[in-house]
Amino acid sequence: MPELRLNLVTREWVIIATERAKRPMDFKNSVDKPAVPPYLKTCPFCPGNEYRTPQEHYRLPFDGNWKIRVVDNKYPALSPGEKKRVSDGYKRSISGIGVHEVIVENPIHNISTALMDVRDIEDIFRVYKARFIDAHKDPTVEHVILFKNHGESAGTTLEHTHSQLVGTPVVPIQIRDRVQAALHYFDDTGECMICSILKREKEEGARVIIDTGHFLTFVPYAALSPFHTWIFPKRHSAVFSDITEEEIRDIAYHLKVLLSKFHYGLEDPDYNYVIRSSRPQDRGNEYCHWYLSIVPRLTKTAGFELGSGMFINTVVPEKSAEFLKGVRPG
Amino acid sequence: MPELRLNLVTREWVIIATERAKRPMDFKNSVDKPAVPPYLKTCPFCPGNEYRTPQEHYRLPFDGNWKIRVVDNKYPALSPGEKKRVSDGYKRSISGIGVHEVIVENPIHNISTALMDVRDIEDIFRVYKARFIDAHKDPTVEHVILFKNHGESAGTTLEHTHSQLVGTPVVPIQIRDRVQAALHYFDDTGECMICSILKREKEEGARVIIDTGHFLTFVPYAALSPFHTWIFPKRHSAVFSDITEEEIRDIAYHLKVLLSKFHYGLEDPDYNYVIRSSRPQDRGNEYCHWYLSIVPRLTKTAGFELGSGMFINTVVPEKSAEFLKGVRPG
Numbered sequence: 001m002p003e004l005r006l007n008l009v010t011r012e013w014v015i016i017a018t019e020r021a022k023r024p025m026d027f028k029n030s031v032d033k034p035a036v037p038p039y040l041k042t043c044p045f046c047p048g049n050e051y052r053t054p055q056e057h058y059r060l061p062f063d064g065n066w067k068i069r070v071v072d073n074k075y076p077a078l079s080p081g082e083k084k085r086v087s088d089g090y091k092r093s094i095s096g097i098g099v100h101e102v103i104v105e106n107p108i109h110n111i112s113t114a115l116m117d118v119r120d121i122e123d124i125f126r127v128y129k130a131r132f133i134d135a136h137k138d139p140t141v142e143h144v145i146l147f148k149n150h151g152e153s154a155g156t157t158l159e160h161t162h163s164q165l166v167g168t169p170v171v172p173i174q175i176r177d178r179v180q181a182a183l184h185y186f187d188d189t190g191e192c193m194i195c196s197i198l199k200r201e202k203e204e205g206a207r208v209i210i211d212t213g214h215f216l217t218f219v220p221y222a223a224l225s226p227f228h229t230w231i232f233p234k235r236h237s238a239v240f241s242d243i244t245e246e247e248i249r250d251i252a253y254h255l256k257v258l259l260s261k262f263h264y265g266l267e268d269p270d271y272n273y274v275i276r277s278s279r280p281q282d283r284g285n286e287y288c289h290w291y292l293s294i295v296p297r298l299t300k301t302a303g304f305e306l307g308s309g310m311f312i313n314t315v316v317p318e319k320s321a322e323f324l325k326g327v328r329p330g
Numbered sequence: 331m332p333e334l335r336l337n338l339v340t341r342e343w344v345i346i347a348t349e350r351a352k353r354p355m356d357f358k359n360s361v362d363k364p365a366v367p368p369y370l371k372t373c374p375f376c377p378g379n380e381y382r383t384p385q386e387h388y389r390l391p392f393d394g395n396w397k398i399r400v401v402d403n404k405y406p407a408l409s410p411g412e413k414k415r416v417s418d419g420y421k422r423s424i425s426g427i428g429v430h431e432v433i434v435e436n437p438i439h440n441i442s443t444a445l446m447d448v449r450d451i452e453d454i455f456r457v458y459k460a461r462f463i464d465a466h467k468d469p470t471v472e473h474v475i476l477f478k479n480h481g482e483s484a485g486t487t488l489e490h491t492h493s494q495l496v497g498t499p500v501v502p503i504q505i506r507d508r509v510q511a512a513l514h515y516f517d518d519t520g521e522c523m524i525c526s527i528l529k530r531e532k533e534e535g536a537r538v539i540i541d542t543g544h545f546l547t548f549v550p551y552a553a554l555s556p557f558h559t560w561i562f563p564k565r566h567s568a569v570f571s572d573i574t575e576e577e578i579r580d581i582a583y584h585l586k587v588l589l590s591k592f593h594y595g596l597e598d599p600d601y602n603y604v605i606r607s608s609r610p611q612d613r614g615n616e617y618c619h620w621y622l623s624i625v626p627r628l629t630k631t632a633g634f635e636l637g638s639g640m641f642i643n644t645v646v647p648e649k650s651a652e653f654l655k656g657v658r659p660g
Binding site for chain 2: 002003004005006008010011012013015016017018019075076077078079089090091092093094095096143145146147148149152153154155156164166168169170172173174175177193196197200221272273274275276293295300301302303304306307308309310312
């Protein structure tokens, strides 16, 4: 009998459809991806082509050969300007202002996060932190999303490894609704929802993949798709940019191990990850708690998901976790 | 300058990203789809293979050769059973009960809705109506979604033209939130939001594609993607199954013309459509109003959409409407 599970964070019910269940290993990428060279003359993100990108905002290290560069998106969804709101009957609009940056994660064209040295991944998080703080200095920015699209089906158009930061002039309703759910949970129980899920997931253990001093990586109880994974910081903290150096080293390790498990166990699937966080000015918030969510793109959403907002997951979350636990990276 | 527009129905902001704008015609399918035969011996939905489908619930006509058949989904996301709820700390589950039917829309294997006779499409709506009413008779069913997936990127696994009905044992949070937004609108203005949008869209005209006695087909002001289209019934009605025979003939015409415009103007793009409706027992509801939403699958969602719930539409809605208006079907 299939089962519906409630995702407490999103308030969405997920259908765990065992009738159409696949074994985790059936999700392995069966197509060989074409070979990609380590350097591509025509790639705007490859060293030597820096002139082909729009304004640079940041580089690491600051002198010498760069390891990470942050530039404006050449085709920005949002760009700096004056905030104008129009409210005309049923029409509400805001000028498309905000921030849209690209984080070029590595000079090597064909390296993927799964294959990077863990110290290179630490640097990516250091840059995320710096740009997250900086984006919030723009008074028109209300919300910042840090995310990565890996692979074509995850929405990448440029194959050189990169992630993106978007600062929007409004708070998306999805975020408002989740904050509201977290607030109700806090009012009901006196606890942060994420802290409480962390404690219970650790106790139960059935969905835990990696457990270290500062982070817990696990498949959510109501995972929305096969191998959907959350990385939760153990210390209560509403704001991603309050991450410490020690925590950066730990989350880089988690991401490296998890993505290596994806890479070797599922044959380099396409995926998206996103960092969900409150704004620096909401640092004192007791019911919000930042985290990182990773969704491999192994299934397609269809009319049912569009029409209901519900997801159908064909792999039982405990089985996803068990499979990933068993993969030996490298 | 790009613009953000608020979708009043979903409360989601959509980024209309003119910086990365494409011309509508750039979305034309450039790949020739492989030829599909009108009959396939191995297809469980082709005539003669009726024994290969699970239980049949309905057929039209009731005797002689069928034009439409309704059967249980062979790999149901939900199936009949006893409703059991478990609430254990942060874990909430319900047994995966409900209804999951497949509506085989036509005996011909390779016909698509765009190419059907309008009278065949009327019959599809007659069957939708009958099955919608029947599904709500099941006391475990709280919400019913009628939808169609056309093409592989829209989530189809069987190419023989069909649509689906899912009856869920919970009301999805997405639906609850939209009903709430409609209620607030009604309390604010004394009007049904959909009736009010209808009136304004008709007056303005810039996004209207088809306008007849009973329905208005238009690209929403805050369309979430290129060519996203709504078909609104002009008569206030919360419940899809209260559709009259005259309205069935009119909506079949709208769907036929719109899908033909997709077929010829955009070279048979993949798409999903979904009927959004209240339950028959909520017939008297003054603020809910059923409608049909169609989303061609021409763009990919990525980490930004996942992390924010916001969409980026690269075609200005007025341009989508203008393009579709100009396509002469057939």
